[in-house]
Amino acid sequence: MASYPSIADDPLRALLDAAVDAIVLIDAQGLVVGFNRSAEQLFGYRAAEVHGCNVSMLMPQPYRGEHDAYIDRYAHTGERRIIGIGREVVAQRKDGSTFPIDLSVGEFSNAGVRGYVGILRDISERKRHEAMLRQNGEELRRIFEYAPTAMTTTDLEGHILRANRACAELLGCRIEELVGKRHSDLVHAEDRPRLLAAYAQLREEGGEFRQEFRYPRRDGTEMQALLYSAAVADDGRQQMIISELVDRSALLAANREAEALRGRLTHAARVGQLGEMVSGIAHEVNQPLTAIANYAHACRRLLQSGDATPADLIAPLEKIATQAERAGQVIRGLRTLARRGETPRQTLQVNQLVREVLPLIEFDARQAGIRLRMQLATGLPPVHCDEVQIQQVVLNLVRNAVEAMNGARSSDVIDIVTSTQEPRFVEIVVMDSGPGIAPEAADRLFEPFYTTKPQGMGLGLSICQSIAIAHGGELSYYVNERAGATFALRLPRLD
Numbered sequence: 001m002a003s004y005p006s007i008a009d010d011p012l013r014a015l016l017d018a019a020v021d022a023i024v025l026i027d028a029q030g031l032v033v034g035f036n037r038s039a040e041q042l043f044g045y046r047a048a049e050v051h052g053c054n055v056s057m058l059m060p061q062p063y064r065g066e067h068d069a070y071i072d073r074y075a076h077t078g079e080r081r082i083i084g085i086g087r088e089v090v091a092q093r094k095d096g097s098t099f100p101i102d103l104s105v106g107e108f109s110n111a112g113v114r115g116y117v118g119i120l121r122d123i124s125e126r127k128r129h130e131a132m133l134r135q136n137g138e139e140l141r142r143i144f145e146y147a148p149t150a151m152t153t154t155d156l157e158g159h160i161l162r163a164n165r166a167c168a169e170l171l172g173c174r175i176e177e178l179v180g181k182r183h184s185d186l187v188h189a190e191d192r193p194r195l196l197a198a199y200a201q202l203r204e205e206g207g208e209f210r211q212e213f214r215y216p217r218r219d220g221t222e223m224q225a226l227l228y229s230a231a232v233a234d235d236g237r238q239q240m241i242i243s244e245l246v247d248r249s250a251l252l253a254a255n256r257e258a259e260a261l262r263g264r265l266t267h268a269a270r271v272g273q274l275g276e277m278v279s280g281i282a283h284e285v286n287q288p289l290t291a292i293a294n295y296a297h298a299c300r301r302l303l304q305s306g307d308a309t310p311a312d313l314i315a316p317l318e319k320i321a322t323q324a325e326r327a328g329q330v331i332r333g334l335r336t337l338a339r340r341g342e343t344p345r346q347t348l349q350v351n352q353l354v355r356e357v358l359p360l361i362e363f364d365a366r367q368a369g370i371r372l373r374m375q376l377a378t379g380l381p382p383v384h385c386d387e388v389q390i391q392q393v394v395l396n397l398v399r400n401a402v403e404a405m406n407g408a409r410s411s412d413v414i415d416i417v418t419s420t421q422e423p424r425f426v427e428i429v430v431m432d433s434g435p436g437i438a439p440e441a442a443d444r445l446f447e448p449f450y451t452t453k454p455q456g457m458g459l460g461l462s463i464c465q466s467i468a469i470a471h472g473g474e475l476s477y478y479v480n481e482r483a484g485a486t487f488a489l490r491l492p493r494l495d
């Protein structure tokens with residue numbers, strides 16, 4: 001083995017031992033002539049244990065068996081395969097364990113003697129990190145590809161880079177047909193400008209948006225979908241757009257069916273209310289008709305007497321007109337409440353709504369010895385509502401108050417009050433003097449099918465509350481100063 005006296009020199013030894021990376025020096029035959037402290041720590045050998053040994057002892061098979069051939073080929077051909085280039089290889093410790101390293105090899109000549117220097121760096125941690133990144137990337141790829149929700153990634157101009165299986169199935173096409181297309185080309189032509197504007201805002205400002213768009217399918221059907229898109233930024237610059245597509249067609253159809261069912265249920269409740277009040281309504285109509293007949297007979301007798309003047313007929317004719325109007329008001333209210341289907345919402349005055357509906361319940365109230373007292377505020381702002389539905393709520397609340405007070409009350413008055421005490425609402429309050437509602441029942445008043453009445457179905461107040469909420473308002477209950485029940489219907493004011 002050639003002699004390398006310089007390796008033992010203190011300056012060079014100090015330089016080698018100060019190096020962070022492992023350094024191994026070998027002669028032209030591949031025998032170790034230098035082994036610094038970092039190499040000792042890396043391989044678990046002391047320098048004396050490896051000095052003069054073939055460097056292949058630091059390699060596992062098959063590198064160990066091939067190493068001498070590499071050196072020999074280089075010595076005869078000069079062909080470099082690793083010298084001056086560097087590569088990743090596998091090394092072996094004293095305990096037999098292997099690990100990946102970055103190996104850089106250089107050639108040196110000292111006093112006519114040639115050799116090689118290897119600089120080695122353990123890259124186990126880097127490899128673990130790279131493997132973790134690959135695993136995470138693969139997991140993300142699979143999550144994206146097999147996610148049950150339709151997803152796409154697009155560039156900043158809206159061109160689809162990737163689309164998953166759920167997206168292709170939702171739109172009725174293949175993934176290959178989606179890639180490269182602009183997402184805006186997939187939506188209904190009328191919705192396209194809105195989506196392009198949303199993408200432009202993402203491109204300029206980042207952030208996210210959530211909007212509904214219509215997507216024509218290949219089979220000719222149309223899908224209503226919620227598109228949620230967010231810009232992905234790196235170092236403050238937008239890089240791509242990730243989108244999620246949620247089919248809302250089934251949900252909207254279910255909502256329409258639920259709304260239709262609610263309408264049928266509401267109508268059934270109105271018809272039930274009218275059925276219970278039919279005798280009272282008949283009496284309310286019969287009274288003005290009887291009065292009209294009596295006044296008409298009186299006018300005929302006056303005319304037959306031959307002594308009547310036009311002035312004598314004015315008073316009975318005016319009374320006939322008044323009674324006819326009263327009967328007509330009851331009939332109109334009856335026909336309105338019995339009407340099937342939704343009526344368009346209109347701008348209305350709540351005072352007029354109350355005045356029109358109370359005649360339908362006045363007879364039942366009088367029979368029970370109860371007075372209906374209206375306290376209607378002046379100058380109330382209008383509301384935008386379904387006249388029939390709001391009258392149904394008021395009728396239901398007043399009927400409940402009459403039933404509560406029948407046989408158990410501290411006074412004979414039910415107050416129907418309108419006001420604007422709430423800053424955003426017009427309020428209709430029905431206040432009775434009955435026994436009130438037990439605390440345990442009060443918490444469940446608006447639950448469907450919950451009732452405190454022996455013959456009740458438990459749908460009246462539930463329907464009333466749903467009507468109030470559908471109008472953007474609310475229906476609440478509290479105990480008043482007379483220990484009776486108070487129900488407050490609040491509707492958004494239009495001013």
